[in-house]
Structures are given as C-alpha cells and as structure tokens.
Amino acid sequence: MKNDVPMTETELHAYVDGQLDEARRAAVDAYLATNPAEAERVRAYTRQNEQLHALFDGTLDEPVPETLRIQPARRTPVFMRYAALFAVAVMGGVLGWTLRGEEPLTITANLPQQAALAHVVYTPEVLHPVEVGAQEETHLVSWLSKRLGAPVHAPHLSDAGYELVGGRLLPGETGPAAQFMYQDVRGNRLTLYVRTTASNNRETAFRYAQEDKVGVFYWVDGTFGYALSGEIEKPQLLRVAESVYRELNP
C-alpha cells in the first residue's frame, strides 16, 4: 500500500488502539506523515485513551471490598450444578452424575488433597520430576499397571498442548498410586494422579477443588479415581480434564 491510498476510518482507529498488524501500521504512519490534519486527529484519539487510563486505572490498585469477594449463599450448589452440567454436556450423558453428599464419601475421600500434595512435591523438580520418562512409556505403563493391580493408561494430551514427561509410583492411603506428569511448551506442568478405588463401576461427575494455588479436577471412573492438578486457570484445566477423560474412554 502506498501512502496516497486513503485510510479507512476503521484503520485509523485500529492504529490508535494498537490493533493493526505491522504492515498496515507502517502504511498508516506513511499516510499520517503527509496528512497533518489526520495526524492531529489520531494524536487526539491517542491522548483520549491515555487520559482514560490516567483517570481510572487507580481503581485497579484499590483493595477489593469484601462485599465483592464474598460468595452468595447459593453459590456452591450452583457451582455443583455447573460442574455436573458440563460433565453431562461433554460426555453426552454417558456419565451418571451425582451431587455432593449423595454418594459414599470414601470413593473420593482425600483424592484432591493427595493429588495436590503430590503435585506440589514433584512438579518443581528439575532433575528428577519423574521416575520413568516418556521415552519408556510402554515400560512405565506396564510397571504402574502391575503395581496398581489394574491396567492404567497414560493419556495423550498433545491436542490440549501437553506432552507426557513421565510418571512415578507413589504411596497412597489405600495402596499404591500413580502420577503422570505433563508439560506444555512454556514448561507449565500438570499432573494426573491415579489410584484404585475399593468399590468399582461407579462414575462421578468432574469435581473441582482448590488446594492453595493448585486447582484439581477429580472424578471416579470404574475402578480408578483420577485427579488432574495444575496451577492454571480453571476453564483451561477443565478442558484438559475433558481431554483426559476422552483419552481414557475412547
């Protein structure tokens, strides 16, 4: 584009708002260099943006009043409905769902806490994050299956942006447990904690628990209890949890 091509109004605004790519930005620069009136207009708009920030950005640093942080009384039930609803929508109704309190506590007792604990212990490890690396995946899976006494699988989460780092065996409250570790390109780590459950053939909806900074989605599927832990935002974690579920139930 040459600088004698008139800019569209939209492009001038996009220029002000930093929403143009580099090539168009350069074209607008060239255009403004030869159109002082338009350049003045663009400067005025830019100043408006700066002044808006100057006027109102102070609010961002104010402490948030407690009234805005306190959850409404209805919040928990609504959230549980939401978790259940997601599970139902995502699994196409395959998952039976129950609300908290309607099932024996033993199935998921301490599951998120144990998983979050294992997560914070091992994810910071630089040298030995896992016992067996992903390059020995077959060995890893057969070893863990043998120790847990049931066939475990290491789901592939590449579609969700996470690659298997490896896994390890952990002591659990009811017997051995397994931890698979995943990592994205930026080095963020998620762990999938797997343990066997006493009762079987039960399925639950995804549940969510927050253990300090670690978010955990956990569920029971057949003879296994699963817990996916990560220090990422809940919607993202949920997406990965859904991938895990899909991978384990092809």
Place this chain on the structure above:
Amino acid sequence: MPDTNLFDEHIPRLRRYARALTSDRAQADDLVQDCLARAWEKLSLWQRGTDLRAWLFTILHNLYVNDLRRRKNHPELLTLDDEALDAPRRATQEDGLGLRDLQAALNRLPLDQREVLLLVGLEEMSYEEVAKTLGIPIGTVMSRLSRARERLRAQLNSTGPALRRVK
C-alpha cells in the same frame, strides 16, 4: 473445598469499567456486586471455552442498561449525583484540568457511545470482543467509537489550550 476464585481476577477491571461508566464510586461497586451475583446464578449458561471476561462485561452492561431504564421510568430514583454528573467539574489543579474535562465530556456522551469508547480505550478489548460483549455488529462498534471520539475531541478542543499540554 469448592473453588471461590473464578471471577476474582476480573473484579478489578469490572470495578474500573463500572467506575468509568457511572462516575460514581458507590454506584459502581453496587453494579459490580449485582453483576457478580447474577454471574454466579447464571454460571451454567456460560459457554465453556468462551471468554469469561466478555461474558461478565455483558452481564454488567445489561444490568446497567436495565437500571437506567428503571430510573428513567421512576424519576424519583434519580439521585443528586446523577444530576451533578452533567455539570463539568471545576479543576482544582492545572495538571488535572485535562482529565476533569475528559471526565465531564465522557459523562455527556450517550451511553452506547460511552460504553464502546471505554471498552476499547480503557478495557482494550478488540473491536470484535466489544461487538460480542454488547451484542451489536462490529460496524456499529466502529461507528459508535468514531462518533464518541469525535465528540470528545470537539468538546475538549473548545475548552481551551490548556489541554494541549497533557501528554
């Protein structure tokens, strides 16, 4: 332990936007509180994978519009503050002059233009996000933005040369 943080990271921005929209601290926080309460109620309607921030801003927008409509139908609900907003505030310091003029001019903008201007200029949403948030076509976003900026520019220019010194 149910999650209690889903909306927390968005609260400061919701407050900033509400403050800019209403020019009234208390009214702004009431608006944000209503918005969060409504959001918790309607959480099941939030579509997974869509932008949570845009969704929250949409709720806040709807509440504010409804609130204004109610006040319009019941003028007795209008507070003194609302009247006071229309009068430009006198600057106390020269440095703040441009800013106060801007605030006054902002308050005189029609609501639909003010919203677009704030979502773009302050919240730094993309034009597409603004269209989604307000439920209007992107062409409408652009025309409102254009009119808002021109209107502010005209008003600020007429208030004198002091403005030109701000940045």
